Structure formats: structure tokens, C-alpha cells
Amino acid sequence: MELFLENGHLTDEALQASLQGTLDEMGRLEVAEHLSFCDTCLVRYTALLEDDVLLTPAQPLAQSVMDRVRRRVVHVFFNRYAAVAAAVVLAVTFWSTGLFRNIATIPIRESQPPTSYSETVHEVKMPAAARVNAFFRNASDAFSHNIASLFD
Template identity: 40%
Template sequence: MKEYFNEDGHLTDIALYDLLDELPDELERLEIAEHLSFCDHCTERYTALLCDDALLSSPEPLKTNVLQRIRQRARVIFLNRYVAAGAAACFTMILWTSGAFRVDMQISDDRPFEKLTVMTENFTEKTAEFGQNVSDEINKFFTSFDLKGVLNHEKK
């Protein structure tokens, strides 16, 4: 019977080569397999025998690309949040200064629903007027260009 273990408890080279050639009997293979299941040093030596190929290194460092993509995504999220909040604030200020939220106090207090109806109608009219003005200006802007991106009113 061959000695498959050193004095320090690790597998010998003979045990590893015999395991490759399937020479040990069932009980010895089980002992070797049990040792390989918890000994990283012997497992590393055995896998080095199994594959003679050298490990390839990555063609480019991945850490910098991943970090750049994370930073880019953070910038996009930051920009989207604050642009949306800024646009909402601008829209609110435009509506506020145009008088859409102005409350007309000249209606008598004995008819609160009439007051609410008038305020709603005023708000609806002002927002519709504002939306129509914005739509008209956008249409004017886009109709001033032809398909080549040159202004229509410019002379060549």
C-alpha cells in the first residue's frame, strides 16, 4: 500500500498522479477526495495538474470601465431628477405669475360652490390659454426650419 499523505497531512505528489491515472482503490480515493474537499493547498496542486494551461489575464482592466459607467449613470440620474424638478418649478412659477392661481374675492360668501366653480373655470381658461400659447410658439419655431436644418427666411 502506497503512502498518499505526508507527515504534515497533505497529499503527496504520488497520490495526485495516481488519482489522475485512477490507480487507488475505492477506499483510498474516498480518503483523497475527503482531503481535497477541505484542503485548499492540495486542491490547488491537483487542479494545476489537471490543466496545464496558463490562466489568461483580462485584455483591459475592468475596474475603471465599471466605475466610469457607474459615475455616468449617477450623473444621468442626478440630471434627470433636477431637470424634472426645475421644469416643474418653472411651470409653477409661470402659472403663478400669469394669475392662474389668483382667487377672486368679490363673490359673496353665501355661495361657496359658485366661488369654487368660478375659480376652477378661471384656472382652466388660463392654463388652456397658456398651453395654446406654448403650442403656437413651438409650431412657429419648427415651421421656420426646412428639412435641411436651414431657416426658411434666410436668403442663399
């Protein structure tokens, strides 16, 4: 059986044999390679495929797919807004308890020896990042001290 015409395109027999699966391995490779770059033969091949009967599912899928999409949208919506709501609740809680006021001014000790106790601790303006770092460092130290005192 001839696979190609004189002009280089696939014969109708080759296309039919490819659809039926009666070509040998070398013939299948040649037809597949030719279809990968020849648009004319590819159009003819897909026209032959259009005659096939499409199978219909036993149950319609549209409703189940739409139900899954709706559930996914609701899930994503509530997850995003739940995270935002939790962040707002934490921010309001920290703000109302005065946690942010404590971060604004953090007492630090001078490097020179103090002359009196009143000079030992004073408020210093610090950048916000330094205040946050100092707050968490102090909180960590206090937590470690409290945990250590439990085991003493």
C-alpha cells in the first residue's frame, strides 16, 4: 500500500489505515510525522474523525460540575475573608489592649554607668523595625523566664 501521493501528501488509504490501526509501526511513524507538519493532510484526517460517533455519558455532567465550581467558589471566598477577619480582630485586640503603645517607646539602658537610678532608664526614639524586634526579644525573654521558673 502506498502511503504518499506524488505531491507528497498522504493517500486516502493511508489515512483510513491510520484510523483503523492496520498500519505497521514504520507506517504509523511516517503518517504521524507527516501529520505533525502538513496542515492539508491534518485537515483531511480530522474530517475523517468527525464521522465518528461521540459517546454520551450515562448521567449529565453539567450540574455536578457546576455544583463543584460553586462549592469551590464559596470555599475560597470564606477562606480569604476569614483570614482577613482574623487579622482585623488581632489588630483591634492589640490596639485596644495597648500593645502598640508599649512598642512605641521601649526603655533601654545607657552604656555609661548611671549616676542615679532615675538616669538608668529613659525613653529613646527608635525606628519601627527596631521597636518591633525589641518587643519580640523582650517577650521571648519573659516567656523563657516564665517557662524556666515552672521547672525550678
